[in-house]
Amino acid sequence: MHARISKNPQAAARWVEAAALNGIVSAQIAWGQMLVDGHGVARDPEAGRRWFDVAAAAGSAEGRNMVGRAFELGWGVAADPARAAGHYRQAAEAGHGWGQFNLATLLLEGRGVPLSRTEALHWYVRAARRGGGEAAAKSATMVGRYLEHGWDRPSRPAAAARWYLRGAEGGDYRGQFDLARLLLERTGRLDLAAPWFTRAVEAGVPAFCRHVGMALRGSPEPTLRQIALRALERAAESGEPEDLRAYGGALAEGLGAIPDAAAAAQFFRRAREAENEARRLAAKGASAVAASSSPASRKRPTALLRAARHALTAAHRARRSITNR
Template sequence: MRARISENPRAAAHWVEAAALAGIVNAQIAWGQMLVDGHGVTRDPQAGLRWFQLAAAAGSTEAINMVGRCHELGWGVPVAPARAAPYYREAAEAGYGWAQFNLATLLLDGRGIAADRAQALHWYVRAARGGETDAAAKAATMIGRSLELGWERPARPVAALRWYRRGAEGGDYRGQFDYARLLLERSGRVDLAIPWFARCIEAGVPAFCRHVGAALRQAPQPELRRLALRALERATLSGAPADLRVLGGALAEGLGGSLDPEGAAGAFRRAREAEARRMVADSALEASPAPFLPRLSPARRRAQYLLSALRQLFGIPPSRPRPITNKS
């Protein structure tokens, strides 16, 4: 189902909702996530939360965790980490790795609940024992950080290096960066660190690549400065004018090994264009009144989606729309 959604979210939307309405719990979670993200459908976090709650009522630990995420991040409800904690704890105690990781992070940061590093480490360890999962890899990275920084006991950098490697090999781009960084600090082997720096840059989100670019920009080794330039290039995927300007400055000063005035000019031009687009979009949003959209009852909306899905299944062309009248 996830493969089909990623191939064509809009085409999959009807089928995912139909499966959710049929009571398939995994489809209810997938449909809730699509509504929260606006992935293939109009974004509706409140509706997404309702689907997570429905799946959670069926006993899904993944759905219970997602209800917690909604409260922590404000998807369909006000931001309230304190309300997220009980959901995370319920799913964590049932053995769900992401809930264990999320609960550990709340305990580490003290968001909504009292900070408790010892308990945070306990839940990170439980998540890391969950096998070959993304949550386990990220938890391994956090255990490495606790050992490097000495949260509850003296720092143990050698043990930290082992946990960072576990997170890196599990695919966590933060673990890849920390493993490369500590490997470089302890051994001075640039050749061993470079592949891991390169992997974390290609896997990381723009905000993380911005951090990597800043960290490697002043490195004495030209190989690392070239990786810094690649990280700054990846950071511009955010579309933010500030990221484009930073890249322009790096190209102008020859961060990649040689001056690139043409590339710098292009980056600065794209920054100006991005700013202009934002100004136009903001002005249009302020000037145009919100359009009137007729509200359909949930039952009628479900019926329309199911009818559309059946038409697709049997190759029936869509009917001509009729005006909606309110007879109440």
């Protein structure tokens, strides 16, 4: 199912929907996520949440966790961390790794539940010890942070490094970064740390890469400055003006390499274009709001609104016809 959706979501949509309607729980969850994301189908978060409800009602811990995600992130429903925590707890107690991780995160942050680092650690450890998978890797990284920073207990950097290694080997880019940082701080072995920094940058999302780039760009080590340059390049994939400008500045100053004024100018230009486009869209949105609230617009519906009403009436009649059959 995952392969079909990844290869061609539009073509897979009918197949996944049909499987969901036929009671296949994994398809119900996949179809719900496609609706939430608008992946291969028109975006409809409320309908997606309802499919998560269906899977959860069938006894699926993964479905229950996804209902929790809907309440935490406001997918088709008002965001409600307290209700999210209740669903996460049910999934966690059923042994679901992501449910355990998500519940632990709410407990650690005190969102929707009373803050409890001790109970959060309990659930991170349980998720980390479940075996492989992304939830286990991310949970191992969080256990490492408890041990390194001494949250509610004495700091144990050596033990933290072992947990970071579990997270890093499991593919968690934050675990890879934390392991590299701790190795460098404790041993000074750049040859051990640099490969993990590199893996973290290649796996990380743009926002994380921005953090890595800024953290490493001031290093006196040429190897780390080169990694910082690559991190800022990855961050620029976001298309955000500040990321484009930061990477352009790094190219201009020759961070980890020879200065490249021509390439820097291209990124500075892209940053300006992105800012101008953002201003244009903001102005267009403001104009639309002003037009909709003007006295003339309130006197009578526009042709577009009349057409929309006719379409809704026709759709309602069609639904009644289908239901009557």
